[in-house]
Amino acid sequence: MSKHSFGLVQHQGLSTPAEALDASINGIHDAVAQGAELVLLQELHTGPYFCQQENAENFTLAETIPGPTTDALAKIARDKNIVIVASIFEKRAAGLYHNTAVVIERDGSIVGRYRKMHIPDDPGYYEKYYFTPGDGDSAHGFRPIQTSVGKLGILVCWDQWYPEAARLMALAGADVLLYPTAIGWEPQDDQAEKDRQLDAWITVQRAHAIANGIPVLSCNRVGFEADPHATVGDSNAGVEFWGNSFIAGPQGELLVRAPHDQASVLVTEFDFAHNEKVRQAWPFLRDRRIDAYGDLLKRYRDL
Amino acid sequence: MSKHSFGLVQHQGLSTPAEALDASINGIHDAVAQGAELVLLQELHTGPYFCQQENAENFTLAETIPGPTTDALAKIARDKNIVIVASIFEKRAAGLYHNTAVVIERDGSIVGRYRKMHIPDDPGYYEKYYFTPGDGDSAHGFRPIQTSVGKLGILVCWDQWYPEAARLMALAGADVLLYPTAIGWEPQDDQAEKDRQLDAWITVQRAHAIANGIPVLSCNRVGFEADPHATVGDSNAGVEFWGNSFIAGPQGELLVRAPHDQASVLVTEFDFAHNEKVRQAWPFLRDRRIDAYGDLLKRYRDL
Numbered sequence: 009m010s011k012h013s014f015g016l017v018q019h020q021g022l023s024t025p026a027e028a029l030d031a032s033i034n035g036i037h038d039a040v041a042q043g044a045e046l047v048l049l050q051e052l053h054t055g056p057y058f059c060q061q062e063n064a065e066n067f068t069l070a071e072t073i074p075g076p077t078t079d080a081l082a083k084i085a086r087d088k089n090i091v092i093v094a095s096i097f098e099k100r101a102a103g104l105y106h107n108t109a110v111v112i113e114r115d116g117s118i119v120g121r122y123r124k125m126h127i128p129d130d131p132g133y134y135e136k137y138y139f140t141p142g143d144g145d146s147a148h149g150f151r152p153i154q155t156s157v158g159k160l161g162i163l164v165c166w167d168q169w170y171p172e173a174a175r176l177m178a179l180a181g182a183d184v185l186l187y188p189t190a191i192g193w194e195p196q197d198d199q200a201e202k203d204r205q206l207d208a209w210i211t212v213q214r215a216h217a218i219a220n221g222i223p224v225l226s227c228n229r230v231g232f233e234a235d236p237h238a239t240v241g242d243s244n245a246g247v248e249f250w251g252n253s254f255i256a257g258p259q260g261e262l263l264v265r266a267p268h269d270q271a272s273v274l275v276t277e278f279d280f281a282h283n284e285k286v287r288q289a290w291p292f293l294r295d296r297r298i299d300a301y302g303d304l305l306k307r308y309r310d311l
Numbered sequence: 312m313s314k315h316s317f318g319l320v321q322h323q324g325l326s327t328p329a330e331a332l333d334a335s336i337n338g339i340h341d342a343v344a345q346g347a348e349l350v351l352l353q354e355l356h357t358g359p360y361f362c363q364q365e366n367a368e369n370f371t372l373a374e375t376i377p378g379p380t381t382d383a384l385a386k387i388a389r390d391k392n393i394v395i396v397a398s399i400f401e402k403r404a405a406g407l408y409h410n411t412a413v414v415i416e417r418d419g420s421i422v423g424r425y426r427k428m429h430i431p432d433d434p435g436y437y438e439k440y441y442f443t444p445g446d447g448d449s450a451h452g453f454r455p456i457q458t459s460v461g462k463l464g465i466l467v468c469w470d471q472w473y474p475e476a477a478r479l480m481a482l483a484g485a486d487v488l489l490y491p492t493a494i495g496w497e498p499q500d501d502q503a504e505k506d507r508q509l510d511a512w513i514t515v516q517r518a519h520a521i522a523n524g525i526p527v528l529s530c531n532r533v534g535f536e537a538d539p540h541a542t543v544g545d546s547n548a549g550v551e552f553w554g555n556s557f558i559a560g561p562q563g564e565l566l567v568r569a570p571h572d573q574a575s576v577l578v579t580e581f582d583f584a585h586n587e588k589v590r591q592a593w594p595f596l597r598d599r600r601i602d603a604y605g606d607l608l609k610r611y612r613d614l
Contacts, residue, residue: 126598144603151614169595171474171522172604180612204562208521211563215518218511219474259507260514292472295429298608300447301475305601305608309483311454 015044120153318347423456477519
C-alpha cells in the first residue's frame with residue numbers, strides 16, 4: 009500500500025495548554041473526518057510560542073516523552089487508528105531540554121522522535137536558550153522514522169532552511185518530509201518585506217521536494233502573539249504568525265495551502281510509488297558528485 | 312565597490328556557429344547599452360543543443376580555451392570593458408571534452424573556467440556521451456572565480472538541481488550564482504506537466520538564492536529544436552526550450568524574467584553588500600550542523 013492520506017492542523021497559540029491541546033484534538037478529528045491516516049501538528053502546539061523571551065519559568069512547560077501530551081494523543085491515535093506527529097517541548101533530563109517531534113502509531117505506541125537539529129536565535133526567537141540541539145551521532149540526527157503510513161522525514165522549523173537536512177532524510181529513504189513550524193512577520197516590516205519572507209519560506213521548502221522527489225508538509229501556526237517585553241502602549245511588538253501551512257507534491261507542486269490568518273485543516277492523499285516515477289524522470293540522486301562534496305562538512309571554505 | 316550591473320542574453324540555438332555567436336554578440340551589445348558590466352550567455356550558446364543525439368561528428372564542434380569563440384568574446388570584453396561568462400564545448404585533449412563556462416575579464420584575459428560537475432543523461436539530453444564531468448579534486452570542482460565585478464559561483468544546467476553545488480560555492484565566498492542552461496519541454500507532455508516542470512526549475516534555483524543569501528542568474532535558450540532522429544512526418548519530436556531566463560535577489564525574490572518564446576536581454580543591478588544584511592537577518596550559515604552532515608558524502612544511507 010503506497011497510498012496514504014496525510015493531514016495537518018494549523019491553529020492559534022492559545023493561552024493555556026488545555027485550550028491549545030483541545031484545538032489540536034479538534035483539528036485531528038476534522039482531519040480524520042476528511043480521511044487522514046496521519047496528522048501533523050504545528051511546532052510547540054500546546055500553547056503560545058514562549059521563546060519570545062528568555063524566562064526560566066518557561067522550563068516548567070517542558071514535559072517528558074511519554075508524558076501528559078503524548079498520553080492524550082496516544083488515546084486519539086488508538087481511537088481513530090491514525091498516526092500522529094506532534095511537536096513537544098521535551099524534558100530529557102533536569103536542565104536538558106529539546107524541541108522534539110514525536111511519532112505516535114495507530115496502536116498508541118511511541119515509535120520514534122526527532123530532536124530539532126538546527127536551533128535559531130534571533131530577536132523574538134530565543135531558542136538557543138531553551139533547546140539543546142539534537143544529537144548528531146549516527147544513532148540520532150537526521151533519521152527518518154518508519155511507520156504504517158510510510159517512512160517519515162521529520163524536521164522542525166529552522167531545519168526547513170537547510171537543504172542538507174532534507175537531503176539526508178531522502179538519502180535515508182524518507183517517503184515524505186514533515187515540518188512542524190512557528191514562523192511569522194514582525195509587524196514593523198513593510199508589506200514588500202513580509203511578502204518576500206513568506207515567499208522565501210514556501211519556496212525553499214518546495215525546493216526540498218523538488219531536489220529530492222518527495223512530498224513536503226509544512227504546518228505553521230496563525231495569530232498575533234505579543235512580545236512579553238512589550239511596554240504598555242507598545243501593542244505592536246510581537247510576532248504575527250503567518251499560517252500558510254501547505255502540502256506540496258514530489259515535483260514541488262503546491263497542492264493545498266492554508267490562509268494566513270485562520271485556523272485550518274488540510275488533507276491530501278499521496279501515492280508514494282509516484283515519487284519513484286518522478287525520480288526516474290529527473291534522476292538527480294544518480295549524479296550526485298560525492299567525490300567533490302567533502303567541503304560541505306566545513307564551516308566555511310577558506311580556499 | 313559592491314554595486315554591479317549583471318546581464319544575460321537568451322536567444323535561439325541558431326543553426327550555424329557564426330549566426331549563433333552573432334546572436335550572443337548582439338545581445339551583449341544590448342546588455343551593455345543597458346549598463347551591464349557582466350554578461351552571462353546561455354549554455355552551448357554557439358549553436359543548436361547538439362546532445363539530442365549521440366553522434367561522433369559533433370566532437371568537431373568542440374574547441375580549445377583559448378580558441379576562436381573566446382578570442383571573439385575577448386575582443387568584445389576589451390572593447391566594452393565588461394566581464395563575459397560564456398559556455399563552451401571545450402576540447403581539453405583528444406578524446407577528452409567538457410561542458411565548460413569560461414570567464415573573460417575586462418582586459419580580455421581568461422581568468423577562470425568551471426567545468427560542469429553534474430552531467431545528465433536522459434532521452435534528448437545525451438550529455439554523458441559528450442562531456443567528461445569536471446574534476447572533483449580541491450584545485451577544481453566547485454570553486455568560485457574572482458573578477459572585477461565580484462566572486463562568481465558559476466554552475467551549469469543540471470548542476471542547478473543540486474543544493475550541494477550552490478552551498479559549496481557560497482561556502483567558498485561566491486557573491487552570486489550564475490547558471491548557463493539549456494532546458495525545455497517535450498512537446499508530448501501535457502500543459503500541467505509542462506507547468507510543473509518550469510515552476511520546479513525556477514523554484515529550485517530561487518531556493519539556492521534563499522538558502523545561501525546570494526543572487527542567482529539563470530540563462531536559458533528558447534525555440535524548438537527538432538530531434539535529429541525524427542522520422543519524416545514526426546515533426547513533433549524534439550525539445551521546445553522554455554526560455555524564462557531570470558534574475559533573483561538574495562532572498563530568492565524574482566527581479567526580472569524573460570518570456571518563454573522570445574530572445575531577450577535582462578539586466579539588473581546588485582549591491583553585494585546587501586547579501587550580508589540578508590544573511591544577518593536569517594543567519595543560516597551560523598547554524599549548519601557540520602558534525603551531523605557526514606552522510607552527505609554517501610551515495611545512499613543504508614541505515
